[in-house]
Amino acid sequence: MALIKSISGIRGTIGGTVATNLTPIDTVKFAAAYGMWLKSQTNKEKLTVVVGRDARISGKMVSSLVCNTLVGLGINVNDIGLSTTPTVEVAVQMDGADGGIIITASHNPKQWNALKLLNGKGEFLNGEAGEKVLEIAKDDAYLFSEVDDLGNYRKKQGYINKHIKEVLALKLVDVEAIKKANFKVVVDAVNSTGGIAIPALLERLGVECIELYCEPNGQFPHNPEPLKEHLTDISELVVKEKAHLGIVVDPDVDRLAIVSEDGSMFGEEYTLVACADYVLGKTKGNTVSNLSSSRALRDITEKHGGNYQASAVGEVNVVELMKASDAIIGGEGNGGIIYPESHYGRDSLVGVALFLSHLANLKISCKELRDSYPSYFMSKNKIELTPEIDVDAILEQMAAKYSNEDVITIDGVKINFESEWVHLRKSNTEPIIRIYTESTSQVNADELAVRVINEIKEISK
Known part of the structure; x- marks a missing residue:
């Protein structure tokens, strides 16, 4: 079970203990942190947030917690119910809202759920904004509204058709x-x-x-x-x-x-x-x-x-x-x-x-x-992380090992060879190292992946 806090939102497995899974307590905490950040960005008396969810079993529960937390902060909520991530993004623009939250863990299995956070343009928060939300959550810096200042909750339909x-x-x-x-x-x-x-x-x-x-x-x-x-x-x-x-x-x-x-x-x-x-x-x-x-x-x-x-x-x-x-x-x-x-x-x-x-x-x-398109073949692999693995040190050593190649380090380590490449990076959404390779045949891509995985295992011993 896991709880992953990142600049792109909060993602975790349902159930379990607070601060190690996406429990109702954690859901409220991060919804409140987002609401506080949103309020810090404007002098508007009343803000509006669009909330939508995918069809996950836990979606209705998580959405209810999120919506009522925002209402408790004095923020109006337009709940568009079952929706898609792009539909919520478009709905923020359509409604002239100040932000949006999508209740979805994207491609993760059914035990996972997440809060994806949007700004007033219907776009994901950038790194700076995401860090501020995490800081607010860490400090428990919330100020909830008194009874006469609670937000309004509205269910709204038809956004997929729009x-x-x-x-x-x-x-x-x-x-x-x-x-x-x-x-x-x-x-x-x-x-x-x-x-x-x-x-x-x-x-x-x-x-x-x-x-x-x-x-x-x-x-x-x-x-x-x-x-x-x-x-x-x-x-x-x-x-x-x-x-x-x-x-x-x-x-x-x-x-x-x-x-x-x-x-x-x-x-x-x-x-x-x-x-x-x-x-x-x-x-x-x-x-x-x-x-x-x-x-x-x-x-x-x-x-x-x-x-x-x-x-x-x-x-x-x-x-x-x-x-x-x-x-x-x-x-x-x-x-x-x-x-x-x-x-x-x-x-x-x-x-x-x-x-x-x-x-x-x-x-x-x-x-x-x-x-009709150029033929490239990819191999997408991953290594499960354990607490004792120093991922940053591994990536640094891999970059040094291939320093004679074209190495890019703006996001993990990407090593460009003449006709193929490998990209190593920590996942933002799961406790893993992703290892992507691409070459001119599936065999070559797979072989490159196996070689790199073995090199990482040797380094991490």
């Missing part, structure tokens, strides 16, 4: 081309809120939708991280139904994976590549992804005459670099699409609409589209 309407209105979303393509699609929403949002979007796009695990009951039928080894059911169903493709989202719908018509994985990394290829083909500009993302985005960007840059891992870091470099699309290689024409947040609804627009315009199959 979000869909905004997606359909995007200039590059070619609704007519998608309708003419007569796509047949299988959707795996891991029994969370993607089961509400994605089929509704596809219906508006005239796409035939076959639903797999789209009941938003929080009972995840498989590991909710949209990786190949977890997606055998949809791969088989796509082939059986002779569908054009499969669409997979994680529980809070900010990661998008595609399955080709033959049941093969299009590749999480290539979701962003395909969407960027489409956008860059229509609008000249730059792109950004993080250090753990495929070189394929760089290749596609340069093909279209744009400039590619890599940020530290984390959505807020990608967004900051996108703004600084005037990037017109970006995201993370885990299937997260950030399209500023909509908003600065990973959004699977936007990703689906852009991907289908691209496919409909090209009039080729999903597999043909994947085969």
